[in-house]
Amino acid sequence: MKTANSIIFPSPQFAVLSETQLQDLHLAALEVLRRTGIRFHHQQALDMLKEAGAFVSDGNLVKFPARLVEDAVASPPGRIVMCDRDGEPAMFLEGTKVYFGTGSDCLNFIPPKVGGEEGGAGEHREFTQADLINGYRLCDALPNIHFVMSIGIPSDAVPALIYDVQMSLMLEHTTKPIVFVTDDKASCQRAIDMAAAVAGGYEALTEQQHILLYSEPSSPLQQSETAVDKLLLMAEYQLPVVHSPGPLMGGTAPITMASGLVMSLAEILSALVVHQLKQPGAPFVFGAGLHHMDMGAAQICYASPEFQLTKAAIAELGRWYGLPTWGYAGCSDAKVMDEQAALEAMLSVLMAKLSGANLIHDVGYMESGLTTSYEMIVLTDELVAMTDHIMKGIEVSDDTLMLDELDKVGPGGHFLDTEQTLKRFRDFWFPGLLDRKRRPQWLEAGATTLGQRLSARVKEIIKEHQPRPLDPDKKQKVQEILAQADG
Numbered sequence: 422m423k424t425a426n427s428i429i430f431p432s433p434q435f436a437v438l439s440e441t442q443l444q445d446l447h448l449a450a451l452e453v454l455r456r457t458g459i460r461f462h463h464q465q466a467l468d469m470l471k472e473a474g475a476f477v478s479d480g481n482l483v484k485f486p487a488r489l490v491e492d493a494v495a496s497p498p499g500r501i502v503m504c505d506r507d508g509e510p511a512m513f514l515e516g517t518k519v520y521f522g523t524g525s526d527c528l529n530f531i532p533p534k535v536g537g538e539e540g541g542a543g544e545h546r547e548f549t550q551a552d553l554i555n556g557y558r559l560c561d562a563l564p565n566i567h568f569v570m571s572i573g574i575p576s577d578a579v580p581a582l583i584y585d586v587q588m589s590l591m592l593e594h595t596t597k598p599i600v601f602v603t604d605d606k607a608s609c610q611r612a613i614d615m616a617a618a619v620a621g622g623y624e625a626l627t628e629q630q631h632i633l634l635y636s637e638p639s640s641p642l643q644q645s646e647t648a649v650d651k652l653l654l655m656a657e658y659q660l661p662v663v664h665s666p667g668p669l670m671g672g673t674a675p676i677t678m679a680s681g682l683v684m685s686l687a688e689i690l691s692a693l694v695v696h697q698l699k700q701p702g703a704p705f706v707f708g709a710g711l712h713h714m715d716m717g718a719a720q721i722c723y724a725s726p727e728f729q730l731t732k733a734a735i736a737e738l739g740r741w742y743g744l745p746t747w748g749y750a751g752c753s754d755a756k757v758m759d760e761q762a763a764l765e766a767m768l769s770v771l772m773a774k775l776s777g778a779n780l781i782h783d784v785g786y787m788e789s790g791l792t793t794s795y796e797m798i799v800l801t802d803e804l805v806a807m808t809d810h811i812m813k814g815i816e817v818s819d820d821t822l823m824l825d826e827l828d829k830v831g832p833g834g835h836f837l838d839t840e841q842t843l844k845r846f847r848d849f850w851f852p853g854l855l856d857r858k859r860r861p862q863w864l865e866a867g868a869t870t871l872g873q874r875l876s877a878r879v880k881e882i883i884k885e886h887q888p889r890p891l892d893p894d895k896k897q898k899v900q901e902i903l904a905q906a907d908g
Contacts, residue, residue: 428642431521432814433811436449437733443737443741447741449686449802450683450687450690451490453683453684454484454687455485456484457484457590458483458484458485459482459644459691460481460482460537460642460643460689461724462644462645462646462649463646465649466653469695469698470483470485473488473698474488483691485691486820488778490690490694490858491581492697493694494690494902496697496701497693497702497704498698498877499873500513500515500869501514501674501736503661504630504631505598506596506631507596507889508628508629512568514661514706514745514746514780516566516740516777517777518779519774519781520776520779521567521773521781521784521805522560522570522597522780522782523556523560523566523570523572523783523784523793524570524752524782525571525600525601525797526571526573526574527573527791527792527793528547528548528792529573529788529792529793530552530573530793531758531787531792531793543757544843545792547574547596547739548576548793550586552577553571553572553573553590554590554594555883556572556793557593558882558886560597560798561596561597561886562886565801565803565806566784566805567598567803568600569598570601571591571602572793581906582907584604585611585617585906586903588612588615589615589899589900589902592615592899593896593899595689599631599632600635600782601632601635602634602635602636603646603651605650605651606650611881612634613632613654614902615898618898618899619895619899626658626660627659627660630660632660633662633706633708634660634661635662635665636648636651637664637666638664638688640666640667640668640688641673641674641684643689644688653696653699655703656697657699661704661705661706661745662696662705662706663708664689664696664749665690665747666688666707666709666710666711667712668681668684668712669712669713669714670713672714676732681711682711682731685709685711685801686709686738705744705745706744706747706779707735707746708746708747708748709731709735710732711732713725713728721789723749723753723754723765723789724754724765724769732773735747740819741785746780747779747782748773748779748782749769749782750766750769750781751769751770751781751783751784751785751786751801752765752769752787752797753765754787754788754789755788756792758875762787762800763871766797770808771804771811774808774809774812785797785801790884796872796875796879798880799878803853803854806853810849823841826841832865854874854878855871856869859908
């Protein structure tokens with residue numbers, strides 16, 4: 422019989438693809454790029470691709486030799502260190518380290534419930550700038566929300582300035598790293614300008630990597646002029662970008678998960694080629710949101726088992742390519758913060774942890790990405806803490822087997838007051854919002870439901886938490902950039 426000698430049992434792991442399957446998907450994507458090609462609606466990209474050896478026909482149809490793709494895959498860094506607003510390292514995008522953040526640009530908002538309100542549709546309305554500020558402050562306070570995305574579209578902002586307003590408010594009301602979205606090259610440039618003003622210059626921003634752009638191709642198999650504009654601009658500044666397809670299997674992607682993955686790979690890799698031709702070594706995050714269309718509801722599915730599988734596959738493929746990875750969790754197809762939302766959030770968070778994508782966004786999404794709930798963000802923060810303890814696995818070592826402890830207490834004894842129990846009981850996870858009391862104690866404490874506790878916690882944080890203020894001079898520079906855009 423073998424004895425343990427300081428051996429730590431490995432963390433739980435989840436894999437959906439074998440090495441052979443990873444290779445098969447890659448080779449299939451290379452064949453799509455060679456035979457079918459990608460349409461690039463961007464002249465500079467077409468010129469660069471042709472000069473590099475791609476085959477351009479029919480005006481803008483690009484077919485790729487394998488050499489171009491493999492050179493591009495080998496070019497960007499395998500890790501990205503993103504800093505907070507003050508330039509301190511905050512997220513290490515490498516391996517299977519997992520970080521969570523919100524989503525972007527929801528149309529609708531579900532405000533926290535009032536008093537003992539339970540169930541029902543509740544209030545459901547458009548976002549305002551005040552709502553966004555509260556959301557950024559909420560995220561700033563939550564320890565397991567590691568980065569902030571724009572969350573919602575402010576209905577009280579000038580439509581042409583929506584993305585500028587989002588960026589200025591994120592820079593002011595949270596110190597955490599920012600993932601941003603813009604609608605064109607000009608607004609992307611202004612976002613970079615604002616972040617550089619806060620960082621202390623463009624070189625400092627490139628060093629700190631405080632911001633990351635989210636953009637998308639136009640599935641199936643197209644790269645739009647606007648998306649490529651932004652992709653090349655981020656490469657020029659050597660700032661990180663995720664260019665993530667979001668196709669629907671059965672709609673804008675083939676119906677099978679394998680074929681949907683192949684199409685997504687072709688779109689990602691074609692973008693990576695152009696990105697690296699513009700600036701070799703520029704940071705690039707590998708990601709895709711490959712959903713399927715629920716043909717009964719004619720709706721995208723955020724919580725389906727199939728989406729959990731494709732997310733895990735994308736994480737594995739990204740690591741196989743040696744790139745930082747992008748994923749999804751804390752999101753639901755439910756319309757309110759109810760039992761469905763909670764179970765779908767739990768499934769997605771656990772799957773994100775087990776599959777090991779680096780940047781996990783869309784925390785707080787409801788109604789398949791149309792609505793945001795701040796209670797959902799707080800719940801996900803709690804679930805991340807819970808799953809952190811699952812991912813620790815079980816340590817099996819001489820220290821944890823505790824044979825001397827067992828021998829000392831012996832048959833019929835108890836361990837309540839032993840030195841080791843007193844030393845180690847805090848190693849277990851203690852919930853902040855989930856209730857473990859017996860019914861009499863629960864009744865005495867107010868008999869609150871999880872939904873009520875979530876609402877109370879949201880309102881408490883918004884009332885009490887104040888992020889570290891942005892330096893007044895830096896704030897003024899951001900406002901000047903915003904004013905120039907308005908002019």
